[in-house]
Every structure is written in structure tokens, then in C-alpha cells.
Amino acid sequence: xxxxDAAALSAKGALLRTQRxxxxxxxxxxxxxxxELFDRAGExxxxxxxxxxxxxxxxxxxxxxxxxxxxxxxxxxGISPRATLGGLRVRQRARLRRDVVCLYRRYFSHDxxxxxxxxxxxxxGKGTIVSxxxxxxxxxxxxxxxxxxxxxxxxxxxxxxxFVDDQRFDQLIRDGELLEWASVHRLHRYGTPREAxxxxxxxxxxxxxxxxxxxxxxxxxxxxxxxSVFVAPPTFDELERRLASRGTEDESExxxxxxxxxxxxxxxxxxxYVVVNESVDVAAQSIVDLVLASTSKAPNKE
Ligand code: 5GP
Numbered sequence: 341x342x343x344x345d346a347a348a349l350s351a352k353g354a355l356l357r358t359q360r361x362x363x364x365x366x367x368x369x370x371x372x373x374x375x376e377l378f379d380r381a382g383e384x385x386x387x388x389x390x391x392x393x394x395x396x397x398x399x400x401x402x403x404x405x406x407x408x409x410x411x412x413x414x415x416x417x418g419i420s421p422r423a424t425l426g427g428l429r430v431r432q433r434a435r436l437r438r439d440v441v442c443l444y445r446r447y448f449s450h451d452x453x454x455x456x457x458x459x460x461x462x463x464x465g466k467g468t469i470v471s472x473x474x475x476x477x478x479x480x481x482x483x484x485x486x487x488x489x490x491x492x493x494x495x496x497x498x499x500x501x502x503f504v505d506d507q508r509f510d511q512l513i514r515d516g517e518l519l520e521w522a523s524v525h526r527l528h529r530y531g532t533p534r535e536a537x538x539x540x541x542x543x544x545x546x547x548x549x550x551x552x553x554x555x556x557x558x559x560x561x562x563x564x565x566x567x568s569v570f571v572a573p574p575t576f577d578e579l580e581r582r583l584a585s586r587g588t589e590d591e592s593e594x595x596x597x598x599x600x601x602x603x604x605x606x607x608x609x610x611x612x613y614v615v616v617n618e619s620v621d622v623a624a625q626s627i628v629d630l631v632l633a634s635t636s637k638a639p640n641k642e
Contacts, residue, residue, distance in 0.1 A: 347587055356389060356392065360393055364401040367403075375437070377459060378553060381426050382426070384613070386426055391424065391427075392424050393424060394423065395419055395424065396410055396421050396423075399414070402440075402444065408452050416435075417432055434617075447549065453479070453544050454546045454566075455537065455567070456480075456548045456605070456627070457556045457560070457567065457568040458569055458571060459553050459569070459600030459608075459611055460571030460572060461555045461573070461598075464572065464582070465623075467550065469627065474548075477628055478629070479544070479546055480545070481547055482547075482549075483537050484502060485530050485550075486502040486509065486512060487501045487503060487504070488504060488506055488528045489530075491503050491587055501530075512531060519537055520555040521555065522551070522554035522558075524554075524600070525597060527613050530551070530555070531555075532559075548642070552600075553610070556610075567612055569611060569612065569614070569627055569630065573616075576601075576602075579601060583597060613630055615630075
């Protein structure tokens, strides 16, 4: 009986080793999402093939990582070479995840989508341009911001904005969940949720941020590879006319927006490109062309 148990156990061990070798080979051929695999290994019901994979082997199997990078990551977090993915302590897991994500993103930045910051005064037509881009080019998505301002009629939660109160906005800031945020027109706060942006970029989609100049500066500082485009009106008079015909603001709110617009126009030189919105289709296509041209260059190092 004991012999039988020993034989069964050894066969089971051999099978696990074979399956693990198969998994390593799949990882090295880029057949798995690294972060998803890492997260799955931490779940209580994870299958033993993945949970029992040594962290060192997991790291070494990631395309482009190799022995040196794997060792540096293990040393950095203080993980023993014998530790398995399923056996990491909570803090080790969190630190290693952060380091792997960081390195992985830098290494594969050429496969990631681009971050496109669209800046320009209220009423210049950024929203219409963005709709035109996302309708015709499914690899472009727009980030949905969080804001403390009240919804306008027709605006939908989670589509136009995530409408939150001041307390929730404070919480988002405290938890580091915003890529950037700013108080716009000195009236309300607006911010870009970080997680959704990163997930889209990881999936190779280009993410458009329709934000103000203060937010654009913050994003540019954090992500040098982001592309900033200033959408300018043909003339200031035309901007005034468009804002009035939109009819979504009363006169005093319009005056605030026009004052912000003058300051924003003065800062247009800070952006990588300026696109004049004479025609929505032409402006939209120019922005798409700029993004596609920039992604066909060498991978960026940031
Ligand atoms: P509105 O209240 O007209 O929807 O937006 C006013 C302005 O807020 C927009 O023109 C845009 O520049 C800015 N904005 C919208 N979302 C964000 C955001 O997430 N971050 C920052 N910094 N500005 C934003």
C-alpha cells in the first residue's frame, strides 16, 4: 500500500513538473498576460501548477527579463530563490507586483497604447473631435474623468463623467487613484482615474484625455511619452460664438470659461502640437495621424 502511495505521489509530482515546464514555455512565448497570471497565483483556489511555480522561474520566463533582472527583483523585495508564486506573503506580493508591473511596462512600452492629452478651451470642440476619432478608430478610447460638478441634462454617469461628491474626490486623491487632477475654472474638481487608463494602454489601445492645461502638465511630468495636442479655435471670436451657441452655461459661467480660455490659449506653446479646429473631421484625422506617426518610432524609454 505504502509503495503504491509513493508511486502515485511520484507520478503526480512528475505530472506537475511537466505541466510547470509547459507553463514556463508558454510564458516565455508571450502566451499569457503576466500581471493576470501573477494575480491569479495569489488567489486561494489557484491551481497547483501555477501556485507552485517558483517566483524566480516565473520572472526568468517573462520575455526579455532574464536571470539578472529576475535576481534584481527578488533581491529588491527580499524573496528567497525557493519561494513559490502561491507562497508569497501579502506585502511581498504587493511589492513584487508593483516592481514587475513597472519593469514590464517600461520594457514593453512599444506594445502599449499611447496616451494622448487633448487640451483646449471650453467650447473649442474637443468633445466632438474625440467622438469622431473613437467612432472611426476603435483602437482609440476616451478616458472618463471623475468630477465634483453636477451632471448637466443628458449626461450619463460613467459615460460622460463619474459624478462624485467632494468627500469621494478627496478619497480618490488620498488613495492615489487619480493620474492627475485639477480645479478647473476655480469651480469644480476634475481628475483622471489611473487604473482604467493603464488597463487600456496595456491592451494596446490609445487613450485620449480631454483635460485642462494644469492636468496636462501633471501628466507630461509623470509620463514623458504622452503626446499633448492643443486644440485651438480659428479665432477667439469664433470661440465666444461657439460657447454661446452651445447654451450649456449661463452668462457668468461663460465669462469664467472665456477668462480660462485666454490663459489656456497663452499656454498652447507648451503642448507638443497645435491643431486648429476649422473642421472636425480634418482636426480628428490630424490627431490620429500624429498618434500613429509617433507610435511607429522606436520604443520609448521612460
Ligand atoms: P466641463 O465642465 O465643460 O465638462 O469641463 C470643463 C473642463 O474641465 C474641460 O474643458 C476640460 O478641460 C476639463 N476637464 C475635464 N475632465 C478633466 C480631468 O479629468 N482632469 C482635468 N485636469 N481637467 C478636466
